[in-house]
Amino acid sequence: MSISEEALGKIVHDLQSKLQEATRMVASVQAQIQTREREKRLSELTNKELSALKSDTVTYKSVGKMFIQEPLKDLTGELSSRVKGIDEDLTALDKKRIYWERNQKEAQGNLQELIRQITMAQGA
Template sequence: MSINEQALGKIVHDLQSKLQEATRMVASVQAQIQTREREKRLSELTNKELLALQPDTVTYKSVGKMFIQEPLTDLTKELSTRSKEMESDMEALDKKRIYWERNKTEAQGNLQELIRQIQQAQAP
């Protein structure tokens, strides 16, 4: 194997590794976004149900394996805050997803271009 072939092999390997890493990160970030969406939806639905209750209703908050009595207004504020936090987390994760998708596309393009150049160089 010549030095040129070794260098090309290393470049191809590096591009493949970069592509695999970007693909893995896109999947990971998408899973995190789905989790945040689910948490946000749950908070919003719970808040909606709590708002339908009378203001003097006794409410409890789950803390680990126990429940603590908490005023209805505090629970609704906490759920609203949680929903907003999930929204901001999803925005940040979406930026990460875009970054990793761009890296993935770039790595795919570079790998395809390199393979095309190698095939052209080997053609008689």
């Protein structure tokens, strides 16, 4: 190989940085997905429990440290719209996850290919 060791070290360092960033971002997005899925399950469960109540039942919504009386219909509507919003967020997060996983695989493949070429050049 005709590339100097200094340039080669810089290339390896850049590839390692890209791989680390992609790995960190994949983990971050997966954590966000888990959080949003948990919020969705809680909202769906709460909505299911509320749907079992009579329509004239007095219900309250938690706001900070206090509770405000809210009609059952409004409460279930709010939970349903929250679930729809979470579904949209999950779709966007899944696209981000796929993007960062692709970047991670690409950086890992490039790094492995570079290492393979270096070992072949040193063996020759």
